[in-house]
Amino acid sequence: MDLHGFLKALARRWLTVVVCLVLAVGAAVAATSLSTPAYEASTQLFVATRASEDTTQLSQGQSFSQARVQSYAAIVPTRQVTGPVVRELKLGITPEELASRITAEAPLNTVLINISVRDTSPKRAASIANAVAASFSAVVERLEKPKPTDRQDPEGEPSASPDPVSPVSLGVTQHAVAPAGPVSPRPLVNLAAGVLAGLLLAVGLVVLRETLDTTLKTSQAVGELTGLSGLGAIPYDKSAPALPLITAAGHSQRAEAFRKLRTNLQFAQVDDRPRIIMVTSSVPGEGKTNTSVNLALSLAEAGVSTCLVDADLRRPCVAKSFGLVQDAGLTTVLIGQARVDEVMQQADGRVSVLASGAVPPNPTELLASTRMSEVLRELASAYEVVIVDTAPLLPVADTIGLARLAQGTLLVVRASKTNRDQVRTAVEALERVGGRILGTVFNMTEAPKGDPYGAYGEYGELPSPRVSAHPREATAMDLAGEK
Missing domain, CATH: 3.30.70.1130 (EIF_2_alpha)
Structure with missing residues (x-):
């Protein structure tokens, strides 16, 4: 850990520093007040x-x-x-x-x-x-x-020597005099010692926690660990639970981050652009569904005909995000009770959504079936991009079977939560089945301080995306959308 990283760790764990300082200074004050003056x-x-x-x-x-x-x-x-x-x-x-x-x-x-x-x-x-x-x-x-000794006088008689x-x-x-003031305790010295001890304790705890903490803090760390491209970094937004969709967030930092993710994804795969993109994560709680939903919205916002499929058949959340009906959808199609066009729903007037349908008892088998492959090919022939939201990789085997059917995978990594072993295991699992990993999305990262454009200042409002009359003819510049 270099000096810059150490200072960032101290800033990130400021509460630990404050608690250590308060405890050490409190102990110094208590020791001073309880000590008998000497x-x-x-x-x-x-x-x-x-x-x-x-x-x-x-x-x-x-x-x-x-x-x-x-x-x-x-x-x-x-x-x-x-x-x-x-x-x-x-x-x-x-x-x-x-x-x-x-x-x-x-x-x-x-x-x-x-x-x-x-x-x-x-x-x-x-x-x-x-x-x-x-x-x-x-x-x-x-x-x-000296000890006294006996001696004889000149006449030979013994005589005592002088003392x-x-x-x-x-x-x-x-001579000693009564001192005017005590030499101990010394409040200022004790206070300084308490502050120093608190700082040393805080530094020790921060270093220990950073050493033991294997979670990933930056997108650069994710890239160094996996060797994959970081396609996007989504900042943490405390208003996201209330406003999960970027269409409601306007031009917030989080909304712009998803637009950058869309642009990076389009330009990163110019020669071999995937049409079926699976979005997954290592473990639950990393924001894969929110990433899937907002990536689909940003693509549709740029004029790309987009279909969003909820393939998390254990804990489906896509329909809930849009306020749609969940009971009819993917599983209904897979078991032959309905056609795709019969259960397809529209969200936000831009994105076609295929909800999960009823939760089945055998999601792994359904997602790895030949019928699932046929449904994805049918969707890819009707839409330019198909975004597939899946279950997390490590807890269940559903996504591994589905990874072979997708043309590319985005791996969502949550900042300061997902640890190195989880990400490494997830990447290895995808590579074992031949899955094509397009890159990573670093989610809930620390938001950049300030707005370099002064809330877009002289740039004004971003222009509306230019939508082609024929979605299939949309160019890469169309997909890039705004500046």
Whole structure:
């Protein structure tokens, strides 16, 4: 997935991004509001050596202090230091718990030790820091003090040596004071962390969903998968359920998309133009019937004599789309109860419609029968184009038998619903029986933003299609219709 595709995926799944941001920011706000404020007080000590004024001894003492000051910092949180502080201030906690609140560090190449203490009370934090500094100084001086040794006087009598003194001393350079504000929680930092965490979570979920989502998002992806030409991309129109026919949609984007499909279909098959075109899909719900109906209307609008056959004998919908009678139609003809012209109906004053008729118990056998082949040839001799709406390919075998009788097939693919395996299986099924696939129709795709012609602006209304007095003499330019 390139950057452009990734950004489009984020835009497409904006709700996921918003939910992740809201959850992460909410968690950050909740954590901030529920956290107990913590205050930090700091004190600083200076480590010096007791030496004479001799320059050499002073230099040696400085090196001695720097060499040992890192070890001193590690002594600060020990029990020897914290135990007396707990007893002195009557803190009510263990020395180990106090040690967890203490931080000590010794900057390199210095003889300074910084001690910080955190507590829920600013005054107590300062008191503890000062007490820790005093206790620590006493512990270090005690540890560094040499042990006393016995020695003899000149007369050979033993005499006690003077009390030894620690070679180092620690002085406080900065006493701890009660801090003015807490060091945690930090609302702005927590909010920024929440936003960042929400974005990272959203990106992760989007990438995961895009990786696991095998549905087809663009007509280019369909072409790359199948190797078939994309003859049309029908945009999603929320008004389509109420106005399914393009004759009622006027010059909407959806109506124009069907006119482009008609033009592309006509010019894509100039040398060997099919007269019987089957329209199908991989699975139900992809819009094949709506495509069949509106393709037939657009062809008739361009002056092409068109017959629409409802060959979906399991869930017929063509008659319902036009408000026609469904009980008499294709099955009535196939079982010999009526002739084609007796059950043919007119829709919208332009398209001849052969409804499905009564739903039979054996649709697969009827559609693959010799009589079905004869009916299609009869219709092809009477009309320039016969559009056959069929059942979906994968759930039932009806369409596979019919594909051998058609002269071309349009495969409808619904954007962001049909997955790769379904399309691939459908194409393979048609190719196995020798079906001629004319191309794909990418249905319910995202509508293009805006109208580059400003709702047709200076072009005005599209001209009415020029209908030939003799439909058989209609040329390719006639079929192209409008600009």
